[in-house]
Amino acid sequence: MFRGTLIALSLAAASMASAETAVPKSQAEISLGFAPVVKQAAPAVVNIYAKIIRQGRASPLFSDPFFRDFFQGRAAPRKRVENSLGSGVILTEDGYVVSNYHVVGMATEIRVVTTDRREFEAEVVLGDRENDIAILKLFGAQGLPSLDLRDSDQVEVGELALAIGNPFGVGQTVSSGIVSGLARSGTATGNARGYFLQTDAPINPGNSGGALVDVNGDLIGINTSILTRSGGSNGIGFAIPAKLVAEFLRQAQDGSIAFQQPWAGMSGQQMTVDIAESLGLHLPTGFVLSDLHPLSPFAKAGFRAGDVITHMDGQEVNSPPEMKFRMAVAGIGGTALVTRYRGGASDQVDVAMHPAPDEPSAQETTLDDYTVLPGLTVARANPAVIVRLALSVSTEGVAVVDPGPLGNRAGIRRGDIVVSINGHEIDAPPDVQRTLTDPGRWVRMVLNRRGQSVSLRFRL
Structure with a gap:
């Protein structure tokens, strides 16, 4: 009896323009279940096939000029090709599609297949690893079916929800459940570490980037991950709220190539x-x-x-x-x-609301071959650099942007703050260039690494 009530409510919400509920008038109406919602929403959910080319792991000796000669005649590590399978949602009729960054963010080739078997090549026009969102643009697309974005702040716990995607590559599949939690943060796996809707609608590998829709067929979230120990769906899935997707779409349509996040400082x-x-x-x-x-x-x-x-x-x-x-x-x-x-x-x-200011000047400096650590890149820790390196908001001084090959071997890490070199205090990036141009036989560096003092000493 309770299950019949849920079906009645879902059918009423899907078939009526208003939010009023109604009792099914016949057995035929009850038997429809979620079919009207699926017919409306499913054509806007696509399968995504992405190809990622990765460089094989090389021996650290390849980067050392002294040892490089010993590898002459030997092939460098081969590149390997990885194929990624996921889902996406069409947001506009001219081919803007949203998916997860972990599905397409590093791809060199992307192929998108619609439910009517049309295929499109696509490219990522805006992606962000931290939020795990990527906006794609399909080449030559017009008149595509799309989903309306619902204000996810209006979603309530207990609402019926459908997850649509391509789990395990078996083809488009629909699973049902409810919205089981709001404002979930720091609990999802994968790249994202943000703010999520939680659902018990089964989500499996391949569902990533797919749609979480309400009983009106409106998009309320993008399925991104599950909480599991076995690798299977245990009824705890997470979706990125549609309100954040809407902001990504707006910025992509405005021509942004990197997501602009307001800075709290x-x-x-x-x-x-x-x-x-x-x-x-x-x-x-x-x-x-x-x-x-x-x-x-x-x-x-x-x-x-x-x-x-x-x-x-x-x-x-x-x-x-x-x-x-x-x-x-x-x-x-x-x-x-x-x-x-x-x-x-x-x-x-x-x-x-504005991005982190790049002031005072970062004075980003990359050391040349006349120094003992060529390739080491440093910059003043202004707000933009703090955000870039994920440093503490109170960080001051000269930060390591890239340790370079020799700096990495010496123990220098990205995000380190250079305090002193050979007893000379470092106040600005040019100080690093000057002190490492002719430092003597030994180099002694004092670094601040995430609040801990680190001393390095190496011989030239």
């Missing part, structure tokens, strides 16, 4: 019961600020360490991934209305 932590009690909050909700960069848009708007952010644009914020998601969907160039709790009272503040 701050760090903080999720609220705990103890912190809530100390601040006089009744419930442990919100995001507590612990540090702000002087150029942070939040600092410029008057925020300071100890403030609590509870909402952005009317939506709750309880963790750093939620904060990042809310800023991403707000978009570059606008403002976000942020609810702040301070000293027992709440107020609302408009905060500008």
Whole structure:
């Protein structure tokens, strides 16, 4: 009886333009199940075949000029070809398609096949590894079926949902379930470490990039990963919310080649019961600020360490991934209305959304062959460099962008902060070039590596 009620509700939502529910009038209507929704949504879900060419692993001695001569006459490591299978969703009739970055992001060849067996070549026009989203453009596509994007902030736990994709390469398949959780963060596998919808609709390998739709056939999320120990679907799947997909599509249509993420310029932590009690909050909700960069848009708007952010644009914020998601969907160039709790009272503040500024000048410098570490690249740790290297918001000094082949052998790592070389303090990138041009027989470097002091000493 309960199952019949669910079918009745889904049929009513799929067949009626309004949100009102209705009782099926015949056995024929009940037997339709999700068929009307599938007929509407499935043609916009495509299969994606991607070819990735990877370089075989080479011996580290290949990069050493001294040992390279010993390898003369021997073939370099062969390239290997990997094939990736996944799914995608057509967003516009002229061929913009969304999929996962881990499916197509590194591909050299991409082939997209529609449900009516048409094939298109495609290219990634906008991709982001961290958010695990890629926007493709199909060559020569016109008049394609597409899915409407629903505001995923309106999705509720318990809603019926369908997952459509190509699991295990068996062909397009539809599985059903419900939305079983919202605001899931830090729990998904793969590249993404963001903010997800959770569903118990079975998702398997090959479903990645496929559609999660509601009973009206609107897209609410892009299936991206599962939580499993065995490799099979255990009823815990994650989908990237459609609201973030909409922002990626907007930027791709505007011609962006890299996703523009608003910069927060701050760090903080999720609220705990103890912190809530100390601040006089009744419930442990919100995001507590612990540090702000002087150029942070939040600092410029008057925020300071100890403030609590509870909402952005009317939506709750309880963790750093939620904060990042809310800023991403707000978009570059606008403002976000942020609810702040301070000293027992709440107020609302408009905060500008803009990318991390490349100021002061990064002075990025790559050492030449006249130095002892040619290829070492360093830059001033300004906001843009901090974001690029995923450094702490309070990082200062000269950062290693690329250690180069010899620097890597010496133990230097990307993201290290160069404190001193042979006792000379390093204040700017040109200092590194100068101190390593004629350092003597020994080089002594002091580095700051993610808050830990590291000393290196090597002989030339």
